[in-house]
Amino acid sequence: MHLSVSGLGAVSPFGHGVDPLWDAVVGGRSGVTRLDRDGGLWDAVPIRIGAPAALDADAALGRVRANRLDRSQQLALVAAAEAWADAGSPEVDGDRLAVVVGTGIGGVETLLDAHDVLGTGGARRVSPRTVPMLMANAAAAQISIERGARGGAYTTVSACASGAEAIAVAARLIVTGEADVVIAGGTEAAVTPVTMASFAQSQALAKPGDDDPATLSRPFDVDRRGFVLGEGAGFVVLERAEHAAGRRHRSRAVLAGWGVTSDAHHVTAPLADGSEQERAMTAAIRMAGLTGADVDHVNAHATSTPVGDVGEAAAIRRAVGEHALVTAPKGAIGHMFGAAGAVETILTVRALETGTVPPTRNLEHLDPAVELDVVAEAARRAPLRAALNNSFGFGGQNASLVLTAA
Numbered sequence: 001m002h003l004s005v006s007g008l009g010a011v012s013p014f015g016h017g018v019d020p021l022w023d024a025v026v027g028g029r030s031g032v033t034r035l036d037r038d039g040g041l042w043d044a045v046p047i048r049i050g051a052p053a054a055l056d057a058d059a060a061l062g063r064v065r066a067n068r069l070d071r072s073q074q075l076a077l078v079a080a081a082e083a084w085a086d087a088g089s090p091e092v093d094g095d096r097l098a099v100v101v102g103t104g105i106g107g108v109e110t111l112l113d114a115h116d117v118l119g120t121g122g123a124r125r126v127s128p129r130t131v132p133m134l135m136a137n138a139a140a141a142q143i144s145i146e147r148g149a150r151g152g153a154y155t156t157v158s159a160c161a162s163g164a165e166a167i168a169v170a171a172r173l174i175v176t177g178e179a180d181v182v183i184a185g186g187t188e189a190a191v192t193p194v195t196m197a198s199f200a201q202s203q204a205l206a207k208p209g210d211d212d213p214a215t216l217s218r219p220f221d222v223d224r225r226g227f228v229l230g231e232g233a234g235f236v237v238l239e240r241a242e243h244a245a246g247r248r249h250r251s252r253a254v255l256a257g258w259g260v261t262s263d264a265h266h267v268t269a270p271l272a273d274g275s276e277q278e279r280a281m282t283a284a285i286r287m288a289g290l291t292g293a294d295v296d297h298v299n300a301h302a303t304s305t306p307v308g309d310v311g312e313a314a315a316i317r318r319a320v321g322e323h324a325l326v327t328a329p330k331g332a333i334g335h336m337f338g339a340a341g342a343v344e345t346i347l348t349v350r351a352l353e354t355g356t357v358p359p360t361r362n363l364e365h366l367d368p369a370v371e372l373d374v375v376a377e378a379a380r381r382a383p384l385r386a387a388l389n390n391s392f393g394f395g396g397q398n399a400s401l402v403l404t405a406a
Contacts, residue, residue: 001175002288004244004251005403007087007237008346009079009185012333013051013230016060016078018086021343022350025332025358026379030214032228032334041193047200049213050191051230051334068129069142070107071189075233075339076139077146080183084147087237088249090181098151098179099144100170102162102186104338104393106136109192139187151179157338159393160301161260162186163234164341164401168258170238180243185235186342199229202268206304217335218362219302219328220309220370227303230334234343251406253349256290256386259283263396270308270392274315280398281319281388288402290386292320295402297357297387298372299348302328303335312390313370325382326374327351331361341391345401348389352405355384 010017013031014024024031035048042048057066057074066074080099110133117125132138137155144153152173156165163186170184199205206216206226218224244251259280263271270277285292298316302309309328316326329347336343351357356379363376389401 002241003171003174003238003255004241005236005253005255005349006239006244006249006251007083008252008349009082009086009235010233010343010346011053011055011075011079012232012343013054015054017082018346022347025329025347026356028359028361030332030361031230032214032217034213045193045196047196047205047207049208049216049228051228052191053232070110070133070138072103072107072187073139073142075189076101076187077142079185079233080143080235083235083237084183090239090247092181094148094150096151096180097147097149098173098182099140099149100154100156100166100182100184101140101143102156102166102338102342103136103139104157104159104162104188105190107134107138108190108195110134112192112194143183147183149183158397159395160337160340161391161393161397161399162338162341163343164345164389164391164399165260167236167342167345167401168260168399171255171258174238174240181237181239183235183237185233186339187233188336188338189231190337191229191231196229204305205229215362217304217331219304219331219360220313220367220374221363222365222367224304224306224309226305227330227335230336232336232339232343234339234346236345253352253406254404255401256404257284257288257402259400261398265396268394270311270396272307272311274311276396277312277392277398278315278319280400281315281390284388284400284402285319288404290402295320295324295386295388296382296384297351298324298326299344299387299389300326300328301390301392303330310367310369313372317371320388322372324373325357325380326372327358328360329358331363341399345389348387348403352384352387352403355381357382
């Protein structure tokens with residue numbers, strides 16, 4: 001069963017909206033910046049460069065409501081509302097409407113702030129709203145409440161694969177007949193002193209020297225040295241094709257296949273040969289009724305790590321071939337962790353709609369081990385009929401989605 005992608009919504013370092021995100025990525029602009037955060041625990045953080053989401057939550061949600069939500073929930077509600085509106089606010093029985101939200105870490109900012117308050121002011125100063133704000137399922141619950149979705153409010157937690165896996169779970173709900181419409185996506189707001197320090201200690205973050213921060217994330221480049229942590233949210237509205245046609249709403253793309261696998265290897269290091277990543281891609285392509293030769297475009301996970309990029313490139317070459325036009329958006333938007341797969345699904349849909357593959361920012365010298373046609377310097381126009389979006393996470397979680405032009 002092929003499913004209609006009928007609505008898109010995003011919050012990114014370029015602001016609220018899919019259009020600002022797409023225009024910036026296609027134009028080769030960067031959302032990576034030096035973080036203006038000093039004092040307290042931030043003074044102990046060795047790397048203060050990231051790609052924070054540009055959203056005034058008070059203006060978008062109202063001050064009272066925003067104060068009762070973790071930053072990750074704020075981003076999710078705003079992006080999901082845009083996707084719902086873009087889908088034409090479909091009339092659907094609440095029993096047949098579900099929500100699936102992916103997040104890698106959840107309300108970590110709330111947790112850390114509450115910990116500080118407890119230490120300095122005692123238990124009486126800790127807000128009773130702390131747990132509802134820090135729990136990982138809160139974003140799904142909040143969207144479910146806002147839309148009256150009674151068909152289930154699910155949360156996928158699979159590190160960097162969370163957003164893409166959420167979309168795969170949403171698709172299954174429709175295929176199994178449990179829902180007609182699903183609001184699905186991912187959200188993350190983990191640019192905090194503790195997470196930044198941990199990633200820095202694990203040697204995962206790109207280390208700045210005298211470099212312009214915007215040049216630090218370099219997917220597939222021979223000089224890549226780690227990722228830049230970003231934040232944001234991306235959501236799609238999925239529905240049965242017949243349901244969308246019945247209300248005469250246009251489909252932006254078709255979700256034709258998905259594959260989810262796990263490495264069963266190591267909690268942080270991927271399998272060097274990318275074999276389970278390849279299996280996820282192959283499963284998604286097969287489900288779509290296609291072969292690798294049919295895939296015109298690949299939105300790569302490519303976080304700009306020395307080992308990860310090469311392993312994924314080899315897996316793409318085996319599953320798809322060398323002909324597909326490849327892009328790696330994290331050079332422009334940073335690594336949004338649990339939101340990455342959903343935000344990059346939106347970029348993949350826009351690529352299919354426009355016949356445009358965005359450039360991989362900061363790719364100046366392609367690693368010779370990456371035997372793929374990676375688009376660099378400027379966007380490339382081409383007929384695009386089918387595209388593959390990859391998302392791979394800590395824990396060995398792999399999710400691949402195949403989308404086709406509507």
